[in-house]
Amino acid sequence: MRVFSVQRVRLLSLGVTPLNILNWRMALMILSKKLLKLTCVAVCFLGASFASQAQTSGVAYLSNQNGGIAVLDLATLELVGSLEVGAKGPRGLGVTADGKYLVTANKDDANISIIDLATHKLFKQVKIGKNPEFVRVLGGRAYVTYEPSSKGGPPPKGGEVVREDDDDDKVPARIAIVDIKKGKVLKEITSGPETEGIEFSPDGKKMIVTNEADNTITVHDLKSGKLLKTVPTTEFGDRPRGIKVSPDGKTYVATLEFGNKLLILDQKLNPVRTIETGKTPYGVAFDRSGSRIFVAASRQNTLQVFDAKSYEKIKDIPTGERCWHFTFTPDDQQILLACGRSGELIVIDTKTLEVRKRIANLGLLWGVITYPKSFGSLDQP
Secondary structure (H helix, E strand, O other): OOOOOHHHHHHHHOOOOHHHOOOHHHHHHHHHHHHHHHHHHHHHHHHHHHHHHHHOOOEEEEEEOOOOEEEEEOOOOEEEEEEOOOOOOEEEEEEOOOOOEEEEEEOOOOEEEEEEOOOOEEEEEEEOOOOOOOEEEEOOEEEEEEOOOOOOOOOOOOOOOOOOOOHHHOOOOEEEEEEOOOOEEEEEEEOOOOEEEEEEOOOOOEEEEEEOOOOEEEEEEOOOOOEEEEEEOOOOOOOEEEEEEOOOOOEEEEEEOOOOEEEEEEOOOOEEEEEEOOOOEEEEEEOOOOOEEEEEEHHHOEEEEEEOOOOOEEEEEEOOOOEEEEEEOOOOOEEEEEEOOOOEEEEEEOOOOOEEEEEOOOOOEEEEEEEOOOOEOOOOO
């Protein structure tokens, strides 16, 4: 009876016999190749499985200022992976309509990362400028806010007096327009000091931005960058931040952080009225039907819901700490709210307006978006 070594048994299990090899060295070479093939199959399977999430119920991408991008499976509401951006301090993020690329604005490295979502690897990094923060993706372009004179410090608190010689708040911010596939800055648009939010007109011809340092909302021609209109907000409240257009294109809403108000504007960007909100509102969005407005009142630790016609408050939903941005899921059944200081993602049922789930230990979250693209404070279909 022949006795086989452990190594020979393993070789036989892989289809390698003494009849088809010249020596054990060749056997080991064959073994190595077969193992490599098996490894490649396993890796490809895992990659395909990870990518297939977006083709079924969808995925959510969460930016963590102290880390990378967390990936959430929307079918199970469980974390399924993470994406490395190759830079520090990712904040604003956006995804292309075809789901091929994810763009992140990286505060500490003054650049953006473009992630290939097929391979989940860094595709390109593009130098932008100091303090890149807000990202909107339209077509094949990313629109990224940055501040050439930024010192990178925190914003002043409500009621805090800013020195007259503090030039940082007087120098206009810029919006870099980046060709995503080429990884190249095409041009820049000069906006107001400390641009915080970006929205586009329904016809795609205008860009509307909020400038918190000089209390203005400015309207720019998207093609030329020309300033078309300036809307002062001081009489209504200071530090405009979030801005969104209604699904029917007839109404714009902007949060006034130090006014604790929501400013309502008509389709020509003329102020109509204000709504009282909780403390320091930031992220804002309509639902898909345009019947409700959601406002993240960050220092109130509340997500507020208003009727979009009567502007009456429907409900205050208790949240975590420093919850700035949120998104609906693609099926409109849930809201995902990113809470930075409490390090959690809060899942809210859109029908009952009750908290369904809390996912903890996620770091300093900044924002959240989904693919397929959904309505939210950072994005829309």
